[in-house]
Amino acid sequence: MQRGGPVEGTPAEGAVFLTALTAGPIARVDIARETGLSSAAVTRVAKLLIDEGYLEYAPDQPATSDETRMGRPSSPLRVHARQTGSFGIIVRRDELIGVVCDLAGAPRVSERRPLAENTVDAAVAAIAAFYRELVARADEAGFVVAPHDLGLSLSGDIDHDTGYVRYSPFLGWRDVDLGAAVSRAIGAPVVVENDVKALTVAEQWFGLGRGITNFAVVTIGTGIGCAIVVDGGLVRGAHSVAGEIGHLPLGDPSVQCHCGAHGCVEAEASTKALLDSCRAATGRDDLTIETAVELARSGDERVRAIFARAGRLIGLALASVANLLGPERVIVAGEGVSSYDLFETAIREAFAEQAFGAAHQVPIHVRDLPFEEWARGAAAVAIQELVFPSRQRVAADVRRRPGVRRV
Amino acid sequence: MQRGGPVEGTPAEGAVFLTALTAGPIARVDIARETGLSSAAVTRVAKLLIDEGYLEYAPDQPATSDETRMGRPSSPLRVHARQTGSFGIIVRRDELIGVVCDLAGAPRVSERRPLAENTVDAAVAAIAAFYRELVARADEAGFVVAPHDLGLSLSGDIDHDTGYVRYSPFLGWRDVDLGAAVSRAIGAPVVVENDVKALTVAEQWFGLGRGITNFAVVTIGTGIGCAIVVDGGLVRGAHSVAGEIGHLPLGDPSVQCHCGAHGCVEAEASTKALLDSCRAATGRDDLTIETAVELARSGDERVRAIFARAGRLIGLALASVANLLGPERVIVAGEGVSSYDLFETAIREAFAEQAFGAAHQVPIHVRDLPFEEWARGAAAVAIQELVFPSRQRVAADVRRRPGVRRV
Numbered sequence: 001m002q003r004g005g006p007v008e009g010t011p012a013e014g015a016v017f018l019t020a021l022t023a024g025p026i027a028r029v030d031i032a033r034e035t036g037l038s039s040a041a042v043t044r045v046a047k048l049l050i051d052e053g054y055l056e057y058a059p060d061q062p063a064t065s066d067e068t069r070m071g072r073p074s075s076p077l078r079v080h081a082r083q084t085g086s087f088g089i090i091v092r093r094d095e096l097i098g099v100v101c102d103l104a105g106a107p108r109v110s111e112r113r114p115l116a117e118n119t120v121d122a123a124v125a126a127i128a129a130f131y132r133e134l135v136a137r138a139d140e141a142g143f144v145v146a147p148h149d150l151g152l153s154l155s156g157d158i159d160h161d162t163g164y165v166r167y168s169p170f171l172g173w174r175d176v177d178l179g180a181a182v183s184r185a186i187g188a189p190v191v192v193e194n195d196v197k198a199l200t201v202a203e204q205w206f207g208l209g210r211g212i213t214n215f216a217v218v219t220i221g222t223g224i225g226c227a228i229v230v231d232g233g234l235v236r237g238a239h240s241v242a243g244e245i246g247h248l249p250l251g252d253p254s255v256q257c258h259c260g261a262h263g264c265v266e267a268e269a270s271t272k273a274l275l276d277s278c279r280a281a282t283g284r285d286d287l288t289i290e291t292a293v294e295l296a297r298s299g300d301e302r303v304r305a306i307f308a309r310a311g312r313l314i315g316l317a318l319a320s321v322a323n324l325l326g327p328e329r330v331i332v333a334g335e336g337v338s339s340y341d342l343f344e345t346a347i348r349e350a351f352a353e354q355a356f357g358a359a360h361q362v363p364i365h366v367r368d369l370p371f372e373e374w375a376r377g378a379a380a381v382a383i384q385e386l387v388f389p390s391r392q393r394v395a396a397d398v399r400r401r402p403g404v405r406r407v
Numbered sequence: 408m409q410r411g412g413p414v415e416g417t418p419a420e421g422a423v424f425l426t427a428l429t430a431g432p433i434a435r436v437d438i439a440r441e442t443g444l445s446s447a448a449v450t451r452v453a454k455l456l457i458d459e460g461y462l463e464y465a466p467d468q469p470a471t472s473d474e475t476r477m478g479r480p481s482s483p484l485r486v487h488a489r490q491t492g493s494f495g496i497i498v499r500r501d502e503l504i505g506v507v508c509d510l511a512g513a514p515r516v517s518e519r520r521p522l523a524e525n526t527v528d529a530a531v532a533a534i535a536a537f538y539r540e541l542v543a544r545a546d547e548a549g550f551v552v553a554p555h556d557l558g559l560s561l562s563g564d565i566d567h568d569t570g571y572v573r574y575s576p577f578l579g580w581r582d583v584d585l586g587a588a589v590s591r592a593i594g595a596p597v598v599v600e601n602d603v604k605a606l607t608v609a610e611q612w613f614g615l616g617r618g619i620t621n622f623a624v625v626t627i628g629t630g631i632g633c634a635i636v637v638d639g640g641l642v643r644g645a646h647s648v649a650g651e652i653g654h655l656p657l658g659d660p661s662v663q664c665h666c667g668a669h670g671c672v673e674a675e676a677s678t679k680a681l682l683d684s685c686r687a688a689t690g691r692d693d694l695t696i697e698t699a700v701e702l703a704r705s706g707d708e709r710v711r712a713i714f715a716r717a718g719r720l721i722g723l724a725l726a727s728v729a730n731l732l733g734p735e736r737v738i739v740a741g742e743g744v745s746s747y748d749l750f751e752t753a754i755r756e757a758f759a760e761q762a763f764g765a766a767h768q769v770p771i772h773v774r775d776l777p778f779e780e781w782a783r784g785a786a787a788v789a790i791q792e793l794v795f796p797s798r799q800r801v802a803a804d805v806r807r808r809p810g811v812r813r814v
Contacts, residue, residue, distance in 0.1 A: 011443055036418055157764040167764055214645050228731065230637040237733020238621050239765035244730035247763040249657055249723050261761045316656050323651035324635065324731060326644020354668045356654040357564040357574055358646035 012037055014387045016045045017054055017079070021104060021383075022205050025058035025076030046077060054103065056080040079104040085143035086386070087134055088379025089127060090195055090371060091154040093118065093170050093222075096130050097371040100138040101379040105206055109137045110372045120176050127152070128185035150190045151382030152182060153198035153374065155223055159240040160381075163192040166240070169258055170222055191385045196243060197234055198377035199333065199369070200227035204234070205380055207373075208331050208365055216327045218245060219334030220314060220343070224266045228325060246270070250316045265317050269310035271336065277306045293339045304342065311343030315350025322351075322359040333367045340366055419444055421794045423452045424461060424486070428511060428790075429612045432465035432483030453484055461510065463487040486511040492550035493793070494541055495786025496534060497602055497778060498561040500525065500577050500629075503537050504778040507545040508786040512613055516544045517779045527583050534559065535592035557597045558789030559589060560605035560781065562630055566647040567788075570599040573647070576665055577629055598792045603650060604641055605784035606740065606776070607634035611641070612787055614780075615738050615772055623734045625652060626741030627721060627750070631673045635732060653677070657723045672724050676717035678743065684713045700746045711749065718750030722757025729758075729766040740774045747773055 015035040020026060023034065032042045049055040058076045081104040089098040092115070100109035113130050115123060131150060156168030163179015183190040193201075200217045203209040209217075213232040219225040224246035228235040235242045246266030247259055257264035267273055271289050278292040279285050281302040287295070296303040318330055336343070352360055422442040427433060430441060439449045456462040465483045488511040496505040499522065507516035520537050522530060538557060563575030570586015590597040600608075607624045610616040616624075620639040626632040631653035635642040642649045653673030654666055664671035674680055678696050685699040686692050688709040694702070703710040725737055743750070759767055 226731070230642055231640050233638050235637055235732055237766070238735040239733055239768050241729070241764050241766040242731065242733040244763040244766070247730050247761070248655075248727050249761050250655075259763060261763070320655050320727065321731065322648070323654050324633070324649065324728065325642055326646055326649040328645040354654070354656050356651040356666060356668070357648050359644070359648040359651070361646050 024078035151378035196225035202377035220336030221334035307342035311346030319354035431485035558785035560785040603632035609784035627743030628741035714749035718753030722754035726761035
């Protein structure tokens with residue numbers, strides 16, 4: 001895990017750590033069953049991870065000093081929560097939300113800062129300044145701040161392997177080498193991930209994805225996003241494109257989307273699309289999304305019909321995911337969940353109509369998660385990188401040559 | 408792999424066998440790299456698999472007798488092709504197509520028989536009679552016929568874990584305990600799989616899926632089907648529903664599908680839907696799909712437009728898979744490929760329009776595969792069951808109690 005030390009970041013080490021993280025406190029015999037590793041391998045790896053401070057025995061089962069030294073086979077193990085701080089920042093159009101998590105992924109510090117300007121340079125400078133503030137806060141809180149620890153998430157088409165932002169419509173960015181730029185600015189490695197994918201890692205480890213191996217997170221709001229976990233792994237896509245549920249052509253083929261295609265779910269169901277439609281239907285250009293929601297709740301049928309239409313497309317999109325992938329559950333999140341009452345009936349009806357065969361059994365869970373939880377997802381991606389360092393990373397020494405390097 | 412013998416069907420044994428099967432002849436050092444197993448583990452498992460007749464040294468690199476006995480680390484290994492016959496049968500509406508494959512998956516016997524009647528009882532009797540003929544042919548060809556070897560595939564919603572057919576529209580079957588019935592009739596275990604998923608296992612091991620870990624197979628023809636491989640694993644879905652691309656609502660919302668939903672791709676693009684539309688457009692009730700294709704090729708614009716419309720929906724469906732999953736490639740197969748010239752332009756245009764961002768780079772490969780290749784897929788599923796016997800199987804002794812049992 002930390003390069004150069006006796007912990008090497010082998011798949012076995014990653015599997016034992018991740019099992020302790022997501023299922024701990026857990027006995028070694030159960031880690032062996034969960035991971036498929038032999039008991040001998042688990043014992044060897046667990047000892048190494050304990051010696052290096054990644055794992056510890058859960059204190060609620062006191063052992064004799066001999067047993068503590070030897071490690072009783074049944075002593076439950078858990079992640080040593082305080083060892084290392086992991087930093088996660090989500091970049092939104094007008095705000096940065098950051099958390100510092102302990103190694104077990106629990107947020108211990110959380111802050112928000114406005115993002116005044118959307119140019120790349122301004123955003124990189126703001127992220128770097130915010131990161132330094134978070135480091136200072138983490139230091140005050142007694143964290144060991146290691147140089148492999150910033151997870152950054154934002155919406156759009158992100159190449160997680162290189163830290164490259166191909167296209168982020170809400171920030172107006174195309175082809176931005178963000179990971180390298182932030183890494184240069186803070187002097188530490190950075191991992192960059194699509195915000196919905198990062199949130200999904202947090203759900204998988206700590207939320208409604210715990211203990212299941214196939215699920216999807218669909219987010220509604222500014223964009224209509226999705227991330228998919230299959231057989232326990234996040235689907236990232238061969239070209240870093242995956243989960244683009246907002247661009248399934250389930251809507252009106254005469255409506256053009258900002259992506260250039262027609263009939264996209266996002267073109268009728270995003271917050272901006274909803275607001276444009278509500279303004280056109282009512283003739284009130286002063287409407288905000290909040291006042292539009294109020295109008296709908298007060299019974300305005302024109303506005304209610306627009307939310308119901310969006311709900312129908314979201315329901316068809318959920319059914320499409322269910323028909324193609326058959327997840328165990330679908331989790332709906334995103335800021336649009338705050339007005340879920342206006343979508344719900346249409347979502348459920350469209351899903352029930354279109355889900356094929358047994359797919360209609362897939363349960364839909366609605367989660368009203370604050371952006372701190374999304375930032376925690378970015379920190380989880382940083383922890384993931386620590387545990388499974390097999391992918392490319394944007395390292396602090398990129399300034400020595402342009403682009404990125406493999407670690 | 409065979410229960411009771413020294414080969415136990417551990418994940419390591421399965422991984423070594425599968426690597427030799429799909430990448431062999433291959434040196435043990437390369438098996439270790441591919442599987443992530445240690446060299447010592449590969450050496451131990453390979454020795455066991457050689458001793459039990461599953462693997463052999465490739466003969467093109469002669470070794471000294473000492474080296475043969477010890478197994479030189481660089482000696483390439485491959486599957487011992489002749490040891491065991493695997494049987495695969497695909498059930499179509501009016502025909503059974505069967506193959507007998509050696510353990511390396513190469514078809515060594517292949518036969519077709521008409522299926523006169525679609526009742527479950529008649530089909531089970533016909534499958535059993537056909538299986539016995541295939542066993543006799545395999546016996547003549549010198550195969551060891553083991554009692555764990557019939558893979559059966561058919562279209563529809565199939566529960567692979569139990570051998571249960573939930574719904575097969577083209578056979579008109581609902582809730583049929585097919586695996587148990589065929590197993591009773593032949594006195595041997597049976598695995599049942601959706602036909603497109605079975606074909607995809609064959610593509611993964613022996614076709615265009617070899618060496619890649621993320622791809623999709625989309626079939627056009629009687630139905631519009633799809634199977635998806637993510638991170639090297641076939642997506643089966645939590646409720647055995649996955650790959651139902653034919654029931655994405657990308658078409659005309661006023662058209663009802665046989666599944667009850669509206670706007671399904673299959674409702675406009677299946678062979679039957681195409682034929683119905685061509686008959687309506689031309690007023691010619693005598694049209695068959697073959698004569699409709701001839702009409703289109705001779706320039707009939709009414710019929711050409713119907714094929715182009717179907718092509719457009721297929722292209723949108725391919726783009727939906729690309730947007731959600733980002734496969735490395737998409738393979739188009741199925742009997743509809745024989746008239747691919749009538750679909751192609753519309754498929755490519757719709758795909759290019761709708762694929763999001765980098766997903767437009769996903770290459771589309773067209774494969775004109777005979778039904779023997781589909782039957783080989785069913786045999787591959789039987790081999791898969793031999794190699795990774797972790798799932799439920801329909802065993803010969805189900806007659807002792809109704810339903811199925813876990814092995």
